[in-house]
Amino acid sequence: MPTRTREGYCLGIESTADDFSVGIATFKGEILANVISAYMLPEGGIHPREAAQHHVEVANKVLEEAFQKAGIKPKDLKVVAFSQGPGLGPCLRTGATVARALASYLGIPLVGVNHCVAHIEVGKLKTGAVDPVTLYVSGGNTIVAAFDSGRYRVFGETLDIALGNCLDVFAREAGLRQKLGEPFGAVVEKLAKNGQKLIPLPYTVKGMDMSFSGLLTAAVNLLKKGETKLEDLCYSLQETAFSMATEVTERALAHTEKKEVLLTGGVAANKRLQEMIRLIAEEHDAKFCVVPSQFAIDNGAMIAWTGVLAFAHSMITPIHRSFVRLRWRLEEVEVPWMK
Ligand code: AMP
Ligand code: MG
Numbered sequence: 352m353p354t355r356t357r358e359g360y361c362l363g364i365e366s367t368a369d370d371f372s373v374g375i376a377t378f379k380g381e382i383l384a385n386v387i388s389a390y391m392l393p394e395g396g397i398h399p400r401e402a403a404q405h406h407v408e409v410a411n412k413v414l415e416e417a418f419q420k421a422g423i424k425p426k427d428l429k430v431v432a433f434s435q436g437p438g439l440g441p442c443l444r445t446g447a448t449v450a451r452a453l454a455s456y457l458g459i460p461l462v463g464v465n466h467c468v469a470h471i472e473v474g475k476l477k478t479g480a481v482d483p484v485t486l487y488v489s490g491g492n493t494i495v496a497a498f499d500s501g502r503y504r505v506f507g508e509t510l511d512i513a514l515g516n517c518l519d520v521f522a523r524e525a526g527l528r529q530k531l532g533e534p535f536g537a538v539v540e541k542l543a544k545n546g547q548k549l550i551p552l553p554y555t556v557k558g559m560d561m562s563f564s565g566l567l568t569a570a571v572n573l574l575k576k577g578e579t580k581l582e583d584l585c586y587s588l589q590e591t592a593f594s595m596a597t598e599v600t601e602r603a604l605a606h607t608e609k610k611e612v613l614l615t616g617g618v619a620a621n622k623r624l625q626e627m628i629r630l631i632a633e634e635h636d637a638k639f640c641v642v643p644s645q646f647a648i649d650n651g652a653m654i655a656w657t658g659v660l661a662f663a664h665s666m667i668t669p670i671h672r673s674f675v676r677l678r679w680r681l682e683e684v685e686v687p688w689m690k
Contacts, residue, residue: 359429361662362417362453363655366446367438367466368491369397371406373417374652378429378659380476383421385645385652386413389532396519403441410449417651428459432658435463435668436676438491443675451670462658463668466649467494467681470615470642471503472660473653478640480611482689486600486628489616489649490515493561493596494681495603498689502682506606507559507599514592515618517563521588524571525581539585540621546586550579554591559602561595593624601631615642617649660688 358378365372372387390397390405418425433450436443447463454461471485484497484506493509512520515536522535529538552569555562570588573579604612612632618624625641632639646652661667664687 360421360423360427361430361432361655361658362428363464363651363653363658364431364433364446364450365466365649365651365654366406366442367434367436367649368442369402370649371409371413371446372649372651373413374650374655375417375421375423376652376655376659378663380656380659382652382656383423384417385650386417386420387648387650388413396523397439399439399441402439403445406442406445410445414449425453425457428457430460430462430658430662431457432462432464432654432661434466434469434654435673436466436679438466438677440675440677443677447673447675451673455670460662460667461670461673462661462666463673464654464657464661465679465681465684467492467496468503468684468686469653469657471496471613472657473646473650474613474615474640474642476656477642477646478613480613480638480640482609483611483613483640484600484603484607484609484637485613485615486596487616488514488596488618488624490519492616493563495559495596495599496681497603497607497609498686499607501685501687501690503684503686504682505680506603507561510557510560510562511564512567514563514596515616517567517592518588518618520567521570521574525574534617536618536621539589540623542582542585543589543623546580546582546584548580548583548587549590550583550587552587552591554595556595556598559599561599563592566591589621589623593621593627596624597627597631600628601635604631604635604637609637611638611640613640613642615647617647619647620644664688
């Protein structure tokens with residue numbers, strides 16, 4: 352890294368969807384703070400403007416707590432990074448506004464970070480993976496990616512809803528209840544453990560892409576008929592959806608011949624999915640790496656760390672170009688630090 356970027360702190364703001372989070376990383380990759388405030392979803396799922404309102408209300412407190420945890424003052428910062436996209440407009444704009452204000456006030460550079468790149472980078476940082484095939488599965492994304500020729504290339508992705516969203520909507524339709532801080536995916540996982548019968552459900556892999564909406568509709572229809580045990584439905588839903596993601600990941604692994612598989616995103620917490628990905632990794636003599644959940648869900652630390660990498664390669668975002676990018680794709684971003 353250039354000398355000027357050897358010492359310092361970067362603050363990262365994450366606000367692409369339902370979480371508002373602030374992380375602080377040193378230029379060497381230590382994470383000093385990672386404070387996450389999750390917006391508790393009302394019945395119908397995320398409402399972008401209401402989530403953004405939550406972010407506005409908690410921003411001050413989350414920032415303060417992050418500085419406190421890191422034991423540094425705002426004037427100690429050298430860079431401010433923020434998730435510039437992809438994500439929900441009102442949520443992204445709230446984080447971007449806080450980041451711009453902070454960077455302008457402190458007179459330091461601003462770095463716009465791609466949310467998906469950040470998931471991969473923090474995963475590598477926390478697991479020691481160097482050049483993995485990544486399966487990133489969350490409430491908003493389902494992507495199989497790997498580095499090639501200067502960028503993270505998307506090998507496969509969902510054609511409609513994300514895997515996490517599929518589990519969440521099913522759980523809501525089933526009237527499942529969450530305890531405070533417990534995601535719907537975890538509730539489905541618990542019930543699935545007691546499922547015994549594998550019910551045939553639509554399994555849709557097209558080329559390297561996946562589709563989960565037909566699977567969701569079929570599972571909800573069976574649920575409403577009331578003839579199938581909920582545990583069996585949860586089990587079958589998981590087995591089908593996870594097998595699809597595993598098939599695509601395995602094909603990317605066979606094609607790229609990479610030696611590591613990185614599992615990340617909120618759904619990475621699921622033990623059954625971990626087991627499936629571990630199996631294919633072993634079959635291809637690749638190391639299986641799973642990101643610790645604090646860094647697998649949406650978090651500010653990943654934005655801070657990716658901000659450090661970008662800043663070290665002079666990838667600074669002037670304020671007048673810091674508009675949010677709702678559909679910013681992973682493979683549009685150059686990652687010079689991977690060469
Ligand atoms: P994120 O979008 O990265 O913030 O992650 C949230 C998503 O992860 C939601 O769809 C959750 O239901 C899902 N999730 C969290 N824990 C689990 C789990 N144990 N099994 C399956 N999905 C989970
Ligand atoms: Mg989230």
